[in-house]
Amino acid sequence: xxxREYLVYMLLQSAIQHTSVLIIxxxxxxxxxxxxxxxxxxxxxxxxxxxxxADRLAGHGVPVTVAIADVPSSGSSSxxxxxxxxxxxxxxxxxxxxxxARAGAAADPDADPFITLIADLxxxxxxxxxxxRSLPSVRALVLDFFCGCALDATAELGLPGYLFFTSxxxxxxxxxxxxxxxxxxxxxxxxxxxxxxxxxxxxxxxxLPEVLLLEPDNEQYKATMGxxxxxxxxxGVLANTFEWLEPRAVRAIEEGSPRPGEPVPRxxxxxxxxxxxxxxxxxxxCLAWLDARPARSVVFLCFGSASSVPAEQLREIAxxxxxSGHAFLWAVRAPVAAGADSTTRFEDRGEAALEALLPxxxxxxxxxxxxxxxxxAPQVEVLRHAATGAFVTHCGWNSTLEAVTAGVPMVxxxxxxxxxxxxxxxxxxxxxxxxxxxxxxxxxKAEEVEAKVRLVMVSEQGKELRERMTVAKDMAAAALETGGxxxxxxxxxxxxxxxxxxD
Numbered sequence: 001x002x003x004r005e006y007l008v009y010m011l012l013q014s015a016i017q018h019t020s021v022l023i024i025x026x027x028x029x030x031x032x033x034x035x036x037x038x039x040x041x042x043x044x045x046x047x048x049x050x051x052x053x054a055d056r057l058a059g060h061g062v063p064v065t066v067a068i069a070d071v072p073s074s075g076s077s078s079x080x081x082x083x084x085x086x087x088x089x090x091x092x093x094x095x096x097x098x099x100x101a102r103a104g105a106a107a108d109p110d111a112d113p114f115i116t117l118i119a120d121l122x123x124x125x126x127x128x129x130x131x132x133r134s135l136p137s138v139r140a141l142v143l144d145f146f147c148g149c150a151l152d153a154t155a156e157l158g159l160p161g162y163l164f165f166t167s168x169x170x171x172x173x174x175x176x177x178x179x180x181x182x183x184x185x186x187x188x189x190x191x192x193x194x195x196x197x198x199x200x201x202x203x204x205x206x207x208l209p210e211v212l213l214l215e216p217d218n219e220q221y222k223a224t225m226g227x228x229x230x231x232x233x234x235x236g237v238l239a240n241t242f243e244w245l246e247p248r249a250v251r252a253i254e255e256g257s258p259r260p261g262e263p264v265p266r267x268x269x270x271x272x273x274x275x276x277x278x279x280x281x282x283x284x285x286c287l288a289w290l291d292a293r294p295a296r297s298v299v300f301l302c303f304g305s306a307s308s309v310p311a312e313q314l315r316e317i318a319x320x321x322x323x324s325g326h327a328f329l330w331a332v333r334a335p336v337a338a339g340a341d342s343t344t345r346f347e348d349r350g351e352a353a354l355e356a357l358l359p360x361x362x363x364x365x366x367x368x369x370x371x372x373x374x375x376x377a378p379q380v381e382v383l384r385h386a387a388t389g390a391f392v393t394h395c396g397w398n399s400t401l402e403a404v405t406a407g408v409p410m411v412x413x414x415x416x417x418x419x420x421x422x423x424x425x426x427x428x429x430x431x432x433x434x435x436x437x438x439x440x441x442x443x444x445k446a447e448e449v450e451a452k453v454r455l456v457m458v459s460e461q462g463k464e465l466r467e468r469m470t471v472a473k474d475m476a477a478a479a480l481e482t483g484g485x486x487x488x489x490x491x492x493x494x495x496x497x498x499x500x501x502x503d
Contacts, residue, residue, distance in 0.1 A: 034137040040144040041069040052273040058090035060501035065092040069124040073098045099123030118223045122149045129153040148230030163234040167397045169241045170249040170425045173199045175228045176258035188213040199252025201429035207420035240271035242479035242486045268489040272401040276380045296389035301330040303394040307415045308336035318358045320449025328370045331377040351375045390456040395422040407473035409465035
């Protein structure tokens with residue numbers, strides 16, 4: 001007996017026993033036991049939005065399992081998965097075993113970090129394949145963009161494979177177009193010359209990710225191009241963005257403009273997938289400090305979980321903040337040790353030694369006006385706090401969306417990866433922030449920090465930024481409402497898998 005028939009049978013028996021009237025409705029495909037299998041890796045900027053997406057799927061009655069590659073591998077991976085399981089009880093999380101050929105002592109501490117990362121993710125594909133085969137039934141696989149090499153596993157399983165893109169749709173449009181550009185193009189030689197990707201605000205070549213500024217025969221460059229290749233082969237791409245925020249890029253991708261005459265994956269804009277940290281140990285002390293501050297009076301500075309700001313730059317920031325005269329909340333992470341290798345740079349750096357890193361007397365002179373947190377702050381909650389008036393950010397896409405959904409204007413200070421691209425999109429395309437000049441030089445001076453803080457907090461330009469951000473915040477919320485663009489895309493994605501979501 002099929003389980004649906006069995007369920008109807010049991011409901012009938014219960015109704016007869018209790019002599020009540022029972023109306024039986026058709027049990028639709030949305031109750032199918034086939035699981036949607038998601039695959040990501042052990043870096044917060046990718047893991048957290050995937051967990052948010054999984055939670056949304058589960059909230060619509062879709063059985064979902066997240067298979068996590070233990071990359072970069074650390075002793076805390078199991079604890080991370082346990083916390084996720086406790087925080088998202090409707091989602092099943094599974095930590096894949098590390099590939100034996102690259103685990104433990106076999107890892108080369110002198111290997112290039114990026115090449116090691118890509119190799120480790122690729123080596124995890126057999127474990128993903130074995131895990132997928134161990135499940136009773138799998139509807140489809142959704143793979144993090146960095147795990148796109150596992151599309152071969154979806155083909156072997158005979159399942160549709162989708163990619164989950166944690167960056168901007170504008171970046172996606174660029175990444176779709178780059179592989180079809182003339183092969184002799186050298187971005188490094190173009191300097192500040194503007195690149196015109198279909199649907200994307202013009203981008204200086206020097207603002208591309210660093211790996212694309214290497215020579216085409218470089219191993220990192222080739223590995224990056226290898227990440228772009230699966231984009232065109234995926235059945236679809238789920239992007240953590242919403243149409244209103246990036247209309248030109250979304251339209252260009254939907255029309256196939258980035259790859260004229262070649263296949264382009266179907267795009268589903270399902271964002272913004274933003275949520276507060278779950279499973280914490282009570283309310284963070286910095287939130288109580290913000291409670292005592294006037295509305296929109298505090299500048300929040302935070303540069304992400306993986307950024308490393310040198311001690312000399314931290315001192316320049318401190319001088320600029322002190323001179324600005326504005327209240328500030330600053331999350332300072334300990335700089336990565338100079339000798340950190342590819343296997344240790346992402347490990348917990350512990351608390352920053354503030355007295356040693358910041359100018360002498362700075363903490364005393366700014367006490368009451370400023371608060372420096374020596375490791376981590378609950379970014380989403382801080383941004384949503386009424387006292388927060390500006391956000392100095394590294395322009396990671398998750399941080400960008402968190403600022404947009406909170407309505408807080410940004411001072412863009414990109415550090416690495418695609419963050420320089422995001423800086424262009426935010427400051428020039430969306431006009432929701434300003435640029436910290438000197439981001440691409442050896443040092444951002446204290447005078448620039450002071451000037452940009454004052455610009456956003458008190459100038460007419462800052463007022464205009466806040467007004468545009470208020471509109472963006474409202475549109476982000478509207479996208480996720482019933483009938484909103486992202487909700488419609490989410491339902492469309494499930495419909496493509498013949499799944500009917502719960503309302």
